Amino acid sequence: MNENVSQPSGEPILTIGENAYRRIRADIVFGRLVPGQKLKLERLRDTYGASISTLREILNRLSSESLVVAEGQRGFEVAPVSVENLREIAALRLLLEAHALEQSFAAGDMEWEGRVVAAHHKLATLERRMRGGDHSDTELWKRYDWEFHQALISACGSTVLMETHAGIFDKYLRYQMIALSFRGDIAAEEHKIMHDCALARDAKRAREVLIRHVEGGVEHALATGTIR
């Protein structure tokens, strides 16, 4: 997830709007707000404790991100999902991430390796625990997953690329959450390989694994039948 990294010198003060924005966004990405669901302003006000003006600002932001749709004068609703859309998003994620991976592998320094190893450690540890049947931390898992993939491409040298990737990644993530598709064993294995590839600077192999990783995720999500 895209969380602001808190500065070492005190956490950043969140404005009411920023706070509600994150909550709503997370509720959409994690499927607590259902695709297609109408977002009535008064109800949102009660739920998120922000005024209607502020909420409209938030919903406008989210509609720019394609997580919410605003149709004419008919208010807002959670962006719908479709098989088609999932496939497009997965393909775009692959295009962006594979390219970023290559750049990152070529340019990564020791700091970068440190980030990769650290992110993988957190992820692998959690994955091991989850393999034991403890699925209570699915959200945390997804976050570590994000942090790992983010770390892998973090030396690609392009902020624009990373931000664009982050936006697409979250939309991909939403599909995974909606399908509630945990395939920890396979994913963990693939994460391990990518981690090793990173240290060995084997971009070619990492790319292949990434393709399997994402396409496997798509098929697994579709297999649950949750997405029409």
Place this chain on the structure above:
Amino acid sequence: MNENVSQPSGEPILTIGENAYRRIRADIVFGRLVPGQKLKLERLRDTYGASISTLREILNRLSSESLVVAEGQRGFEVAPVSVENLREIAALRLLLEAHALEQSFAAGDMEWEGRVVAAHHKLATLERRMRGGDHSDTELWKRYDWEFHQALISACGSTVLMETHAGIFDKYLRYQMIALSFRGDIAAEEHKIMHDCALARDAKRAREVLIRHVEGGVEHALATGTIR
């Protein structure tokens, strides 16, 4: 530019907010609102005739698109520009557009060819006129330029890819407008080649020309010295 295609059966009624949104967005993309410029709400209200509430919704949308930055409680300003950022945007445009081009060339049918030929015709005609020294239609030229590139990738089969490309394209466009860099002769030649490649389904060559096209645009823009 991203304009709503007006339906055959009557033009879509534009809400005040939508209208102001487009005007402000165009003013940013076409450089009339200068990078880094503070966007004071009261002044915007007078200029664009929308209330402050509505304007805040618009600015929030634009900040999601990275055309405006909203820093804490310090209001909004037009997104700054930098050489770094231009290079990143150009590179991302190339990644997206080259990939979309390939897909499009492979899947394009007769309808697609028609769109390409039509868009190229409009663009080439205007470029011929502009070569005569008439630079009064720079905005129109940029729009036809957009429509042509859009047509080329319009058979790529991915809405998500096209929308993402459109967002990046407009940011690239902003740099071109800021640098006021018209290099009609070279660009027109490259447009012609891409047009021919499309009909011949020569994706490989089109890609090479596209790379020249975009990278040439970047260097040309940088050469004006307008962007620090």
Place this chain on the structure above:
DNA sequence: TTACGAAAAATATCAGATATTATTGATTAC
């Protein structure tokens, strides 16, 4: 010149009002 603090400006947020547009439900026509 730099540092400090009060005054002014601008912002984030809210509540409530109005006009317009959607949606709902009942009624009528076929």
Place this chain on the structure above:
DNA sequence: GTAATCAATAATATCTGATATTTTTCGTAA
């Protein structure tokens, strides 16, 4: 029974104006 019609209701887009905070400005003192 289904389709079309239209008034009543609900929800939205937009605006005005108010309040508490936060930034910025600017003059004064160190």
